[in-house]
Every structure is written in structure tokens, then in C-alpha cells.
Amino acid sequence: MRVSLEWLNEYVNLDGLQPETIAEALTNAGLEVETIETVGGIFSGVIVGKIETVSPHPNADRLRLVQVNLGAKGQNQVVCGAPNVAPGMRIAYAQIGAQVINRKEGGLFELKPIKIRGIESTGMICSLEELGLDEQYTRQGDGIWPINDLTEEADLGKDLKEVLQLKPDTVLDVTPNANRGDLMSMLGVAREVSALFKRPFKGLQPKAFSSSSDSNYQIQLTEPGICRYYGGAVLENVQVGESPDWMRQRLVNAGIRAINNVVDITNYVMLEFGQPLHAFDIQKLGSQGTINVRYAKPNETFLALDGVNRQLMGQSVVVTFNDHSVALGGVMGGEETEISESTSTVFLESAFFPPASNRRSARSVGIRTESSARFERGVDPLTCQLALHRAIELLEKYAQASFKSLTEDDHRRHEKLEIPFSLSRLARILGLAISAQDVEAILQPLGFEIKPTGDPDQRLITVPSFRSQDVYREIDLIEEVIRIYGYDAIPYTLPKDTIAPVQSFRSRLLKAIRMNIRGAGLSEVATHSLIGEGLLQRTGFSQDLASTVSVTNSQSQDHTFLRQSILPNLLEIAKYNQAQGNEEIWLFELGKTYFKRRLAQEKDAGIDEPLHLSGLIMNSPRQGIWHQQLETDFYTIKGVLENLLDHLNVKQQCRWVQESTLNALHPGQTAKIKLGKIELGFVGKLHPALQEELKFKSAVYLFEINVEVLYEHLQKKPEVLAVESAAAFPSVRRDIAFSAPDTVTHQQVVAALRQTQEPLLQEIQLFDEYRGTQLEHGYRSLAYRLTLQSPTETLTEQEIEAAMGKLKRQLSEQLPVSFR
């Protein structure tokens, strides 16, 4: 809301207070001041002039030489580019040294003599924008501002501000908190200033109009839940016209367009009291009937004041006249019954629409107005009549209206709320004691009544009706006191008891994973969890629709559903970095993925959010390549994962299965990883076709594992590891080599060796693979180094031979191998 200080000064004396001081105090007390703006004549040195002659500029087609008559101040020549310059036009002339607004950059600049295309130009003819008056005055088309209607011949040479009676004003743009409907009014803001600066608050007491019955208009609220009070006044002989200048100025400064005196008065009173009003043209409404407020009927549509015909919903609240909708209650009036220049009889509405149903109604039609913004925050339930009386008073005065009748239907049940308030409780919550006198000095100007009780620590505090929406407990009163008293006064203390923080197993695991992968050379990235179909298409991925969580109200195609894999993001980041000239790309992300798994309940969304670890490598970032070149291939990325699994001590339990279910991966270079029987993830090479499509210059290798599988597995292990002492007897190493068809996998060899359950066998290390001319096509030779050790003795040569014999026999029996 825009708060004019000139207006505010009517309710609380602001003498001697700088706008900045007021702004800071309001901000600290919870009414955040976004901007402080000077309006209505920020310029200076501008006088009234009249165009005498217009002639072409000798050196420019679009410029003209204009002779300006400045009355007693003589005549000057101005070079002007405006299309609408015409002789006889009275204009705003900025003299040399004048301060006007720079239209491109904002802010003021000082006018200096200048030569434009070789011709001297003295001063400038101003547009509305250059004077900063474009909000206040309107004109059609571009160019300079003609002021023939606003000035007279005798004004030539006089100061424009004096002639137009422009009063500079300071406007604070404030954002009230979502629970403070009362601060959407000038009187509400004035109360705050009054409490903050301890200056008296001057309220507004309009002339009273008593309610009477009108035989032509009945109000019968059939659903008091959505409208608790409805008052309608009939005003006759209304003269629709312009509002007085001061009112137009205040409306403009408040950011509301001036329309005509009837509409302006409803807006003006809304700004004063925070109570939205609406005026109907009775000729259009109907001469006789019943007013009601009800929910919209199925398929009902409504043509609102903004010219849009809207489909109403079940939650839309409408004001009806003889059951015909004439307004969206508390949101917007209808075009059918709009006030126009020909209006002569007005039906003026003041009603109380409760916040929740009003908000639902406004949302159901997708509009938010000055009116709904107030009702949804909660207006003072007792202010309806006061605002109505005020509007009648102003219509009588400024639209020559004569009051005919005021009909009401009142279902408000406002009970005065009294809250026991304890000074010691305040001190206990804040860590600061505030005296009873100070508490009273703060609460009274805000409209609270304070009564003593028998207990010196206790007070009984009555909440004013305009605060009934946000103050209903002792804690709310404590906040009232401290926000005015100032948070600054509260000391800085630290909680007295110490608590030792706990590091969870999960957080240690995640940290270990990050540090390991990072140590392996991959850099961490952070990408969006909320992705779009485009990303999947661009990277050749898809995800399971049935378990996908989609958002229903996204504004962007790029953010429509939650990811189930991090890899599309990583591919996109890799593409971006390649385009930026990076050739070596090693990335990982440890992040959530999202799967719909169960039916949603009140307290369970039914979503699993497993943490995934994904990695991508392309080329090698190895340093010192003059010395040793390292090719990046499938085994490089597999090694990254194995190193992690080894570090976490689960490598032995993992199996690698040649299997690809992902179209994006090379079918011959993809492995699924299983931890026991559970799928942990996969590793593989990006499909060559996709590599080409995505324009990667080198092969790309990827992995993704489900960290939850690791977490579940590792969590089962005992927290304390019982460590055995290292064996005291030396180990021996023996090599074996054999040839075998390619179909025999390394994993099968290891499994066969392990199957012997040879107690001496400790480690199995593959140290060579050979294919070539020495071997038949489709065969390869594998060489292993086996480590043998006994926990109880130094092995003899015979024992070693016996064990090796057993191992070789087992291999030959299980697999088609031939030893060399």
C-alpha cells in the first residue's frame, strides 16, 4: 500500500519527523517500507509558456524550431522533436537551470544551454513524464504536454507548480504482513505511527445516518457464513463528475486511478478505513428487489468491471439482486451495473465478507483486487457502517447526492475479547522485562484497553475489533509490545545448558561418499530436481510415468516433474561445459530422486525420495600426461565405483552383471551392480549413437547408484567393529595363467576359486589379460596372482603346492580353461 505522508499527517502530527525516520520505525515494527518516493512536483524551474511559431530545423527533418512566449520573461527559441508542437499551445517550459526528470535513467538532471544540430536551444518543452506527473494527469498520444485547459493566458511566465497548485508529497510504499488487514488503511498506519512516536492519534468520526427500511430494497442474507453484514444505502440526485483535486491527488499518490466522484469516494473511504465499498447504478440494477449473497450456481458466468466474462466456480461468492448476480462479493463489481456519467441514483454497498471464503472466492475466479486483498487479510468487522456513513457524507458533499435510505442485514457476532496478560510471562519469553507503564504506553495508542487485576503481574487486555483477526492470545500481545518497544532492546544471550551434537550414521556415510568420489577426481555439481520433458528428450532418457511426481501449476516447461535419475542433468551439464571449451569433464551429484510409491494420506505424500549418486566422465583430467598417458575407458569409471565400494567395505559382496536395460547405454559396455540380491545401480558407456547425437567429442561414461541400498546394507553392520590382530605368519604369492573362451568371465573365475573354500586362499588379483596371435580367435589368456596365508604357521612348499593344485583342479572342472 502507498501511504501519503501529507494524508497521514491528518491523523497523526508528523511535524519534525523525516520520512526516513518514519520509514525505519515502521520497518522495524513490521510494516516494511519498500520505497520512499517524492511525488507531485519533484521538478523545479518550470514555468508556463505558449508556443508562438513553429518552423523547420534547417539541418534535421524531425526537429522543429519553436518560439516560446514566456510572458513577462520574454521569448526563447527551443529546438523540439515532439510531433504535437503547434502554435497557440500553452506548455510547461523548463528554463536553463531547471531540474526535470531524465526519462531514460530516472532521477533529475539540470538543464543547460545546448546546440542541437548547430542551432542554439534555450530551455525545453516538457512532457508529462519529464515532470513526473504522468500518474496524476493523463493525455493521449506522445509528445509535449498541452496545458491550455489547466492554465490561462495570464499565467505565462509563472511557476507551473504554483499555477497547478501542485503539492509535493512523500509516499511510502509499505507491505503489511499477511495477517494485518488493518494496515491496509490510512487510519491503521496512523495508529502505528502514533504508538511508535508517542503522538496522539486523531480518528475520523463521520456524520451518522440511521438505518431505515426501504420498501423497494430488501436485504436478506441466506448464507451469513459468507457475508455477515450487508448494508445498502440509496442516494438520489447524484451528480457524477470529477472529484475535487485534493481527492484525486491523494488517490493518485496511493496508486489508484481517479475515475469519477462516486467511484473515487468509494475508493477514498476504502483507503481511509480499509473497508471496501461498492456503488451500483440503480437504474441498471432495478427499481425493486432483494439483495442476497450466495455461492455461484453451476455454469453461472459473470461479466465483471474489467470487461472479462468469467466462468464462476462453486466457491465463487456473488452478490445477487433478485437472484441475478450483480457483483463478485468483496472482489469486483459488474459491468452491467457500473456507475457512469449518466448515473443519478446510486445503491452503495458496505459488507463484511469473512477472510477464508473471500479468499477462496477470489482464487476461484483468479482475480486479486484492492478489495479482496483487504477482505482476505481481514477487515474490521465493526467498521462497515462507519465507512458507509463516511461515504454517504462525502457523496452528499462532493456529488450533491441526497440520502434516501439505509437498509441492513446484520449477522455479526462480535464479542469483545479479553486476554489475561502477565508481565512475568512476557519477560520469560523475551528475556527482557518491560514495565507495566511501558506496556500500557504501547498498547493504548494501538487501541487496546488495559484493566488492572488483583495481581500486580496480571492485566486484562481488551482487543479492538480491528485487531481481532491477528491478536487473540497472550503471545500475540507480547509481540505487539516488543515490536513497538523494539527488538533492539532485547539482549544477546546464549542458552545456558550445553548439548553435545550428534553426528548420525547417515550423515557420516554421505560425507564419506562425497569425499571418496571427490578424491577419485570427480567434481560435485548441483542440478535441478524439477525437470521437464525437454531435458529427457534432449538426452535420450525417459522415466516411468506412473510413478512420476508432476507439478500442476508450473509456469515453465523446464520445471514440470521431479527427476527419477540425475544422469539427464549430468549429460546436460557435460554438454554445456564441452561447449565452453572444457574437454575433460568428471562430474558427480549426490541428490534426491522421486518416486510415487503409496497412496497419499493426510500425513504421508506416499513418495520415496531415494538419494542417488551419479557420475559422468569424459576424457582424463590426469596431469603430467607427457609422462604417462591414461586412457579413459569403461574400467576407469568402474574403478571409481569399485574404489568407493572397497572404501565402504562392500566390494566383496557386489556382483557386476553384463546387462543393459537402459537404451542410452552401450549394450556391450554396461554392467548392473548388485549388492547381495539387491540392485545397487549401473555403470556403462554412453551409447555411441547417442554420443554422436549429443555431439560429444569423446566417449562418455556414466554411473548411477541408489545410495539407500548402501545405507540399508551398512546400517545393519555392528557399530563397533571387532578387529582381529594381523596374522603373524608370512603370506606367499603364486601366479596362475590359463587361456579360456571370451565367454568365461572374470567373475566366474573368482567364483570358482572361492567355491573351493580353500582356507589358505586370501586374495585373487587379475594382473594380465592377453588376446592375440598366440591364441585362437574368441579366446583370451588371463593371469592371476593368488595370495595364500595360514593364520597358524609358516606355509611349507608342500602345503602351497597342495593348495594350488586344488585350486587349479577346481578351475578346470568348472570352466573350459587350459593352463599354460
Place this chain on the structure above:
Amino acid sequence: MSPVSHDLKEQLSSLQHEAEEALAKALSLKEVEDLRIDFLGRKGRLTTIKRGVKDIAESERPLVGAFANEVSDAIEALIQKRLSSLKHEALEAQISQETLDVTMPGTFLPMGQLHPLTLVTEEIVNIFQGMGFSAIDDNVCPEVETEYYNFEALNFPPDHPARDMQDTFYTNVASNVLLRSQTSNAQIRYMECHQPPLRVVAPGRVYRNEEVSSRKGVMFHQIEGLLVDEKTTFSDLKGILHEFVRLFFGKERPTRFRNSFFPFTEPSAEVDVQCILCNGAGCRTCGHHGWLEILGAGMVDPNVLKGVGLDTDRYTGFAFGMGIERLAMLQYSIRDLRMFYTNDARFLRQFRGTD
């Protein structure tokens, strides 16, 4: 001394002299070894000369025998000296041959670096851990959440405009399922299964349906803090946050607490820190106010405590929430929030050495 003895001694002396000359000419370890065999071996020349000892008078034998031993020791010493000198030369030659250009680059696989948001999150968590706060695990507080935890339990009345304060993403899962708009669901999730005293922080992703800009994204990270105990006061909140600011920004900095409104805290505050760029003088980053808004905080609303079954006469608490991107941007003078998610290697690389 008999002439025989004299002759033997002469032979021994000349043998030593001969050995000295021969060793000086030996250029390899093998040649020296051959000379040892020739002079001192079992069938060597010294042995041959020593055989003559039996021909001399018994009385002179000890004297000549002793002299023969002296010569033997002297030749052995010469051999050792020559060996050592040759070994030294060989080592010199090896070292000279193995000399490298040590200015050429070493070979290594560079470590990756962690993402700035991870680093800043860790830093914040560490600071609060130092003050006794434990971090809540990510799997305790879902990002796809129900209205209950995102709003209701946090004292957002149904159909209250406070629900519009954050533009919430709703989902196709059910009408009450949304993407959490704040990490405050952690408060409820944690309090539902833990009893005071509580001191926790909970970092995580949150979502807002907003236009993406240099300062706002549809997704960003927050960290929630919660302390519930007997006798917890607003002044404790001020103290903890002031200490956080001091530790995070590296030095004591003025903080400003302004009144604000959050449904789940009462009284509520927005906390500003004196602008770290202009020290309060006013600059573009702080919008010429001299202050930077960094977090929202307040005393936990009694309705929230009651909702999780806590006795509000006994327990009070405070909660706070801050945007991690916002703090990271201030910490590292980053102008555009989107840089965190573009993941340009040249941007990320600059965070090496910060952890």
C-alpha cells in the same frame, strides 16, 4: 738376519708395491676382484711367497711371518680403498645419468572439488554444531510433502493469505500433496518423534513457483534451525544468530531484528546483517539500505508446540530459516543465483581450497 729371510722380506715388500701399482690401474670392480685372487687368493702370490717361510730358521720365522701378515693387511686395505673409490665413481656416474628436469610437471589425477552449496551448507551446519545443534538427516524431511506438514501443523490457517506468501507447487499425486515451500516441515517431523531439549538444524531443497531471475529460482536451499527447551527466550535466539553471523562472516557484525510475520513463530523477526560490502554505508547490493536481509526467525508459536503435544507452560523455543544460496552469494560475492546450477567448470574450480 739370514740372507734367506732378507730375501723373503724383499719379495714381500715388492709384492705390496706391485699390488699398489696394479690396483691403481684397475678400472672395474671385477678387475679389483681378480687382483685380490691373484695377490691374496689361496693359490695367490702372497701364499706362494709365504711357503718360503718354512725354509728359514725357526727363530726368524715369527718375525718374517708377522711381516707377511702386515703386507697381506696392507694389500687388503688397498683393495678396499680402490673398491670404495670405484663404487663412488659408479654412483656419481649413475646420479649424473639419472638427473632430470625437475621443473617438468608431476603426474596426478586431480581431486574434484565439492559444490559451493555443499561447502556453505557444511560450514553453516558446522557452526551450529559448535553451538550444540545436531543436523537432521535428509530422509526425515521429505521434499514432496503434505499440506499438513507444510502448512497446517505450522499454524497456517486454511485459506489464509499466509499460504500465498510462498508460491507453492502442487502436484498430481493428490490435492494435499505439494513440493515443500520451506524447510520448516523439519520442525514438525522432528518434534513428532523427539522430546525436548531439542537443538537441531535441517538443510534441504525447497520449491517456489516463481519467475526465475538472478535472485530467485524455482528451487533453492534453506536451512532450518529449531531449539526447544525450558526457559528458552528471544534473547537466546538473538545471541545464537549473532554468534552465527560472527562466525560465518568472519567477524563481529551488527545485526538488526525487525518485526515480521510467520504463522509458525510469534513474535517473529526478519534478521538483517550490516552489509558486508559497504559496511552499512549503502551500496547496490544492499539496495542502499546498508542492511542485508539474511533470515527469518522467531519464537515457536504455541499452536505449533501444542500440535506436537508439548506443554507450552513448560517449554518455549525458537526457530529460524535461512536461504543457503543467499548466504553463499554474500560469502563469495556471486551476483547471479543461476550460476550455482549452471555448473560451469570454470566457476566450480574457483572453490578449490575452500574446504
